[in-house]
Amino acid sequence: MGEAIVVGITDAAVSRRAVDWAAQRARERRQPLELLTVVGGAVGAVGEDAVLDAALEAARGHVEGEASRISADGLDVRTRVERGNPVAKLLDASSHAALLVIGSDYRGPGSGPARGAHGVRIAAGAHCPVVVVPDVDTAGRAGVVVGVDGSPVSEKAVAFAAAEADRLGEPLVAVAVWTPLEVPRNMAVYPAEYLENMQKLTAEALGLSLAGLASKYPDLEIVRKVERGYPSQIINELAASARLAVVGSHGRGALARFLLGSISQEVLARLATVTAVVR
Incomplete structure (x- = not known):
């Protein structure tokens, strides 16, 4: 297990909450922070390469933008873009992390049905503690x-x-x-x-x-x-x-x-x- 806090990010609004929570903890504990985004869903269809390349480029832009947003006070921020199954990639990343942070779009009681099938799988299979950040202030x-x-x-x-x-x-x-x-x-x-x-x-x-x-x-x-x-x-x-x-x-x-x-x-x-x- 490493010392870095790994944050799995997407383009969902709650992802920013997860990044902010992890960044604050990383600053206070003087830990490096790794922002990881995963592009999944590829099936090998004809013409898919161009779509995948565009998705990867957009993902890189998003993760680098988040890194730039939180880079302050000497915070060590790294970025990584992967392709594949997001759950599997996050579980792999947890093997070298001190903490894995993910977001959930659940907004609490009264917001609709329960969420978190992927979150449950990640929390169950991770090699390090997992923090799940809901879309709640x-x-x-x-x-x-x-x-x-x-x-x-x-x-x-x-x-x-x-x-x-x-x-x-x-x-x-x-x-x-x-x-x-x-x-x-x-x-x-x-x-x-x-x-x-x-x-x-x-x-x-x-x-x-x-x-x-x-x-x-x-x-x-x-x-x-x-x-x-x-x-x-x-x-x-x-x-x-x-x-x-x-x-x-x-x-x-x-x-x-x-x-x-x-x-x-x-x-x-x-x-x-x-x-x-x-x-």
Whole structure:
């Protein structure tokens, strides 16, 4: 894994948001930035070469224009234009990146059906953390929300979120969600003891996951939340007022580029804010 932040850009409006987000992070962390655009769709039809050449030339002009727009304060910006399958090319690029940033045209709840089939595949198969930037103005929002479930990948998500919250000077909102066991419909209520123990056990697990952060980031404000419900719903509810949300990906193995943990996939499908998927 390299040190560069790679941004996959297109001519969509949200692409500029993704570039701006990545450029700000690159400046603050003194990382190089690589803008990558991919021209796809070629099938080898007669007369296609001229169309492809024109598309490549237009893509070069666009990516160089974006590089020129953000080049300031000594920011190291590189550009690259590729041809082929965009998802495959971005996954390849992630193998030498510290972070991969992509945009999504989803505008949040009420904007229509969920988005992100390509984004889910990229987040599931990438070799580095992936940040998905929605077409949403996050100005005025505060906090970095991270979903915590005690798993090894959750530990990586917590570490990433804490570092980002400290960098941004924002509180870290760590949320652990528990869901009661399904019971027969004729069972009117759950025993109070069971509900209390679930809340207590989840709170204890959350505390263990956050152990050590206070000593590493002494100025970091940590807000702990233990909620009953469904994880993706609660994470997105909290993320709706946050600058950043962070979730772990449980996708693995030969199908990794097609599968993402159900919670992270649901969070990505209905983006509430800029969201990082850590694996």
